[in-house]
Amino acid sequence: MAAVEEKIEGVVSNRGAFDRRNTDWYIDKLVEGLVFLGGISAILFIIGIFVFIGKEGLGFVFETLDLEEFFTSPYWEPSDEDAPEYGILALIAGTASVTGLAMIVAIPFSLGAAVYIGEFATGKTREALKVLVELLAAIPSVVWGFIGLTIMNPLIIELFDVPVGLTVLNAGIILGLMAAPIMTSIAEDALKAVPDRYREAAEAMGATRWQVIYKVVLPAAKNGLLGAVLLGVGRGFGETMAVLMATGHAVNIPTSVFDSVRALTATIAAELGETAVGSDHYGALFTIGIFLFIITFIINLLADLVVRGVRKG
């Protein structure tokens, strides 16, 4: 006991009185306070954002909006003087079709990349690949949109002999490539979380590399991989700029991948700056915002729960 006290006094360098509140103590408390603020700020911001879009949109939702029309009408014509129409069915179809196609593109790419990085690649190859994947995730979405507009558009026209290349196909491929790096990172984490003894046990039973991955590692990492896919879907729903530039921006329920569509997010981006604050059109755009917020919230929550599930189990 005496030895411990001596040690403490040595550190605190405050012999005699046992008051530890010197400069270090205050700095410690200050940093603790700052870190706490940083920690809860995310919660404050999310509440703030929700209150803000709620305040702007909910008045319209309760007073003017016909919810049935909103979700079932394919006609979006909010600027009409006599009979404005606020149907987002076509916009939902646009977002869903683009996101769906993006997942079809992204899932094989990202899972393949994750399996290669996590299970096959070693040493420098592995490190280089990881850095490259992170780099791919850092490309701004407007650059992707530009690629869709200037490279993919003529390419699709040429390859498929269609009149316009700004289509579900274009935006879906672009969005798939955008979502793939994030999905790869998360999927790789999930594979890494599978204990090595599983692999060793399988190998001891005489399983080949592919059998180990297919029969043991992938099933064990199932939840994490599902979480990765869900986060990709969330990314797809929320992406704006690239989708705005590559879809052709046409209110339309697509019947093929060569149809132009318009996404929910792109509609807000294109129209919000040009509506009078407080008008019905403004309220309708904020209602789309609330809808998007709820959808992405649910997707992210699901992804989080699924990923947590694998960590516990």
Next chain:
Amino acid sequence: MYLHKPMSLLAVLLATLVGSVDARTVIQNKGSDTLVNVAQAWAEAYQTVDSDVAVAVSGGGSGTGIAAMINGTVDIANASRKMKDKEKKMAKDRGQDPVEHIVGYDALAVFLHKDNPSGTMTIEQLADIYGRKGKARKWSDLGITVPGCKDKIVVVSRQNNSGTYAYFKKAVLGKDKFKNGTLDMHGSKDVVDLVEKTPCAIGYSGLAYATDHLQMVCISKDGKPCVSPSVQTAGDGSYPIARPLMMYTNGQPEGAIKAYMDWIMSDEGQCIISKKGYAPVRPVQCN
């Protein structure tokens, strides 16, 4: 007058640099994409008339300009459509009093790809292509074969708060609305670019955006012979889809804004608009 902060700061900075004592007055001017080129030309030319006044011009569409007028963030709003009653009421509720000034006329040109053999169209045919009640989805529905196009009409339109969009809807579709599936471009320039590249396409914009790589449609209404869009036909009212171009000020203009508006309506200002491909409000002699 509303002074935009960074701009006024810039003006003060400029004034200090030049060594003048007076800060320049800045007029904020925003709105219609159709008018933006003219507005910029006016703003530049006005420097030689009164160098103490700077006019800051930006585009974004008639809706943007009118919204800014309602929100009280511009001095002059440019619009290629009239303010709606609802918008006027909103402006009044917020203490603004928009006053309309017609500064010129514009022919709304309908564009086709160069290879499209159809040089003439009726308003009914346009409504058939653009309107929700219209049945034309393929060029063959109109009895037209377009080389290099697999029949489907690529209908190019504008975003729904564009004045060009609103005017086209009223003049061509009447009570009907646009059909779904139109490609809504975010500016007249984008419409022109897309129609130039796409054999199947049809689009519309202000006459001033027309290029040599496009074909302009001669339009006939009510069985009359067709009229091609031009500055003359827009000015004399013979072209069926010509529209007035407006500038809105907050209340009757005063001071620097009045001087600017008066100059726009003068022969000098009207010659600038006619050089940009729009019809002046009255016949003017320009050199």
